[in-house]
Amino acid sequence: MSRKAFTRLAAPLIHLPEPDLDTDQIIPARFLTTTRREGLGPFLFYDRRYGTDGTPRPDFPLRPLERHGCAFLLAGHNFGCGSSREHAVWALLEAGVRAVISTRLADIFRGNALRNGLLAIELPPAQVLRLARCAGQEVLIDLLEREMRLPDGERIPFAIDPFARYAMLRGADELDLLLELIPEIERHEREREAEHA
Amino acid sequence: MRLSLFEKIWRAHQVRPPALGAPAVLSIDLHLVHEVTSPQAFAELARRGLKVRRPERTLATLDHATPTSPADAQGRPPFADEACRAQAEKLIENCADHGIELLGFGSGRRGIVHVIAPELGLTQPGMTIVCGDSHTSTHGAFGALAFGIGSSEVAQVLATQCLFRHKPKSLRIELRGRLRPGISAKDLALALIHRFGTDGGTGHVVEFSGEAVRALSMEARMTLCNMAIEMGAPSALIAPDETTFGWIEGRPRAPKGEAFARACARWQQLQSDPEAVFDRELSFDAGTVGHRISFGTDPAQNAGLDEPLPQPEGGKLRRAYEYMGLEPGKPLRDTPIDYVFIGSCTNGRLEDLREAAKVLAGRRIAPGVRMLVVPGSEQVKRAAEEEGLHRIFLAAGGEWREPGCSMCIAMNGDVVPPGKRCVSTSNRNFEGRQGPGARTLLASPAVAAASAVAGCLTDPIALQVEAAA
Numbered sequence: 001m002s003r004k005a006f007t008r009l010a011a012p013l014i015h016l017p018e019p020d021l022d023t024d025q026i027i028p029a030r031f032l033t034t035t036r037r038e039g040l041g042p043f044l045f046y047d048r049r050y051g052t053d054g055t056p057r058p059d060f061p062l063r064p065l066e067r068h069g070c071a072f073l074l075a076g077h078n079f080g081c082g083s084s085r086e087h088a089v090w091a092l093l094e095a096g097v098r099a100v101i102s103t104r105l106a107d108i109f110r111g112n113a114l115r116n117g118l119l120a121i122e123l124p125p126a127q128v129l130r131l132a133r134c135a136g137q138e139v140l141i142d143l144l145e146r147e148m149r150l151p152d153g154e155r156i157p158f159a160i161d162p163f164a165r166y167a168m169l170r171g172a173d174e175l176d177l178l179l180e181l182i183p184e185i186e187r188h189e190r191e192r193e194a195e196h197a
Numbered sequence: 198m199r200l201s202l203f204e205k206i207w208r209a210h211q212v213r214p215p216a217l218g219a220p221a222v223l224s225i226d227l228h229l230v231h232e233v234t235s236p237q238a239f240a241e242l243a244r245r246g247l248k249v250r251r252p253e254r255t256l257a258t259l260d261h262a263t264p265t266s267p268a269d270a271q272g273r274p275p276f277a278d279e280a281c282r283a284q285a286e287k288l289i290e291n292c293a294d295h296g297i298e299l300l301g302f303g304s305g306r307r308g309i310v311h312v313i314a315p316e317l318g319l320t321q322p323g324m325t326i327v328c329g330d331s332h333t334s335t336h337g338a339f340g341a342l343a344f345g346i347g348s349s350e351v352a353q354v355l356a357t358q359c360l361f362r363h364k365p366k367s368l369r370i371e372l373r374g375r376l377r378p379g380i381s382a383k384d385l386a387l388a389l390i391h392r393f394g395t396d397g398g399t400g401h402v403v404e405f406s407g408e409a410v411r412a413l414s415m416e417a418r419m420t421l422c423n424m425a426i427e428m429g430a431p432s433a434l435i436a437p438d439e440t441t442f443g444w445i446e447g448r449p450r451a452p453k454g455e456a457f458a459r460a461c462a463r464w465q466q467l468q469s470d471p472e473a474v475f476d477r478e479l480s481f482d483a484g485t486v487g488h489r490i491s492f493g494t495d496p497a498q499n500a501g502l503d504e505p506l507p508q509p510e511g512g513k514l515r516r517a518y519e520y521m522g523l524e525p526g527k528p529l530r531d532t533p534i535d536y537v538f539i540g541s542c543t544n545g546r547l548e549d550l551r552e553a554a555k556v557l558a559g560r561r562i563a564p565g566v567r568m569l570v571v572p573g574s575e576q577v578k579r580a581a582e583e584e585g586l587h588r589i590f591l592a593a594g595g596e597w598r599e600p601g602c603s604m605c606i607a608m609n610g611d612v613v614p615p616g617k618r619c620v621s622t623s624n625r626n627f628e629g630r631q632g633p634g635a636r637t638l639l640a641s642p643a644v645a646a647a648s649a650v651a652g653c654l655t656d657p658i659a660l661q662v663e664a665a666a
Contacts, residue, residue, distance in 0.1 A: 018512070018513060018516075019513055020495050022625075022627045024625070024627040024628070024629060024630050025627065025628060025629075028629050028633070029606045029607060029608050030607065032261075032262075032608060033233075033278070033280035033281050033284055033608060034236075034280065034284075035236035035237070035240070035284060035287045036236075036237065036240070037240075037348075047628065052633055078395055078396045078399070078429070081395055081396070081495075082331065082426075082625060083331050083625075084329060084330060084331040084345035084346060084347055085233075085234065085347075086234070086237075086329075086347035086348040089347070104396055104399060106399060106429060107365075107400060107429070108331060108344075108345055108346070108347065108431055111347065111350075112349070115347065115350070116349065161218075161363065162218035163220055163361070173349075174349075175241070175245075175352060175356060175357070177361070178222070178353055178356070178357040178360075179356065179357060181213070181359070184212055184222075185212050185222070185224065185357060188212040189224065189358070192209065192224070196463070
């Protein structure tokens with residue numbers, strides 16, 4: 001999947017308030033028997049969206065995603081905990097989720113998200129509550145200005161790691177940057193190996 | 198100096214410090230690879246025309262989607278489906294193309310990544326270790342900085358042997374007192390997660406210290422560090438000591454003779470200095486811990502056998518009770534069960550199997566209960582068979598399977614059916630973790646074995662099994 005650059009985007013806000021939604025909920029392990037990044041979108045939140053008999057559960061609020069093709073997810077505390085599977089991020093992106101906002105995002109999930117161009121934003125509880133009142137409405141996220149704009153014109157600033165922001169704005173990736181450092185990496189390895197000889 | 202153990206390992210591996218907003222670049226000593234999170238990373242290398250930079254620092258095995266029933270007459274493993282087989286074949290092909298050692302079928306050393314690296318002596322104090330698996334924290338038991346990574350990072354480590362990393366904060370948890378006889382590291386881990394929550398360690402590297410930790414065996418330390426991620430901490434550390442050195446000595450990939458003595462001298466420096474400063478410090482009395490069993494759908498939702506289950510304060514716990522078919526106000530003891538799973542990177546080592554076997558010796562599991570015993574590696578399987586443990590499991594009516602992740606992640610066909618309750622020695626009780634609709638109750642090997650015999654949740658004492666000191 002080639003990563004898309006993210007600068008400014010308006011999309012409906014989906015509210016999933018349940019805390020501790022782990023990566024097994026985002027994409028159950030039985031869908032990980034693949035060797036590709038693509039094709040995981042249809043399995044996003046599979047066991048939450050569908051009953052054991054495969055019928056859709058109307059109470060699971062992903063409908064705006066299906067209607068608009070993209071959305072932001074306002075998630076409960078500690079979203080993305082559990083397994084390190086990057087498949088969770090690939091599934092979210094393929095289904096059209098372009099940003100995840102929560103009072104806390106699990107460490108490995110947050111890193112995976114930013115590395116793939118899925119904007120991951122942590123906000124204090126008061127601001128998450130404010131955003132929750134806009135569930136279902138269109139919200140604008142401006143990564144250049146580091147702020148969200150709500151339908152009533154209110155602006156909510158957010159903090160984001162400058163390195164991740166740079167990579168997201170440019171669509172750049174870490175591997176390219178690391179490859180440029182190979183001579184420095186080799187020097188470091190030689191020094192450490194000499195110390196341990 | 199006033200450095201923590203974490204700080205010492207971090208400094209030794211920092212290729213370049215954070216600069217101009219970019220995170221530090223961290224050098225990786227050991228990269229463990231398995232079939233589920235690596236194919237996309239190898240594909241990325243192929244797309245860019247890159248090679249694996251340090252194949253000798255990379256070790257691969259097949260564990261997540263591999264069958265635990267024996268090979269057929271032609272020696273072919275009975276994969277659950279073609280997708281699982283294709284994943285395994287892809288890893289075999291990728292390892293051959295890049296010169297990576299694969300401990301696959303027929304190697305005699307295949308097993309769960311986090312079981313085989315320590316048992317080979319590859320996991321050593323002071324190292325940085327990564328794997329596309331969140332339970333990589335296990336290796337921290339040896340005083341190694343180890344953490345799970347995503348597949349994009351797997352590609353980065355394959356291509357450069359490095360990662361960009363923001364330095365995590367440090368959290369020391371002092372474990373006072375001693376575990377009571379019969380109480381295991383699993384009970385302790387569950388008690389800690391219950392106390393500090395599923396995000397109690399998020400953003401931090403945890404160092405476990407204190408008398409209770411020093412008294413733990415190496416295998417128990419691995420169980421404790423394994424579960425740190427269930428508290429949100431991607432890495433946990435335990436400073437190496439004589440227990441650590443004794444465990445490593447003589448293992449196939451450990452330094453030998455003079456080199457081992459030199460390594461020990463170096464490893465002895467890997468302690469937090471007395472004046473070391475941590476971002477946070479917590480303290481916990483290990484002597485108060487009893488058996489803990491999870492009753493909900495995250496690992497923090499756990500209780501003692503005789504505690505009345507808590508009243509739900511929010512929708513989350515209500516949903517969990519509904520999913521689990523349990524009621525608040527009642528204790529877990531005597532809750533009927535259908536399945537027992539003994540294994541995983543949390544509790545699939547020899548000591549865990551011994552604990553279970555001690556309870557099961559001379560007993561039979563209850564009618565209607567299905568019990569899978571899945572050794573963590575081929576080496577664990579051999580060692581258990583040399584002691585005759587497999588005969589105890591089989592005589593009790595259990596199944597003695599081939600090594601792998603099995604019912605911990607339920608990718609390989611080992612699945613708990615919808616609505617069935619499974620007492621599991623694994624690490625996650627998330628909805629659907631052991632199969633859609635499966636109800637997982639996390640517990641120690643001894644509690645799992647006792648519950649298998651009773652057909653309902655119970656402890657070894659109720660079966661009059663004497664607790665070892």
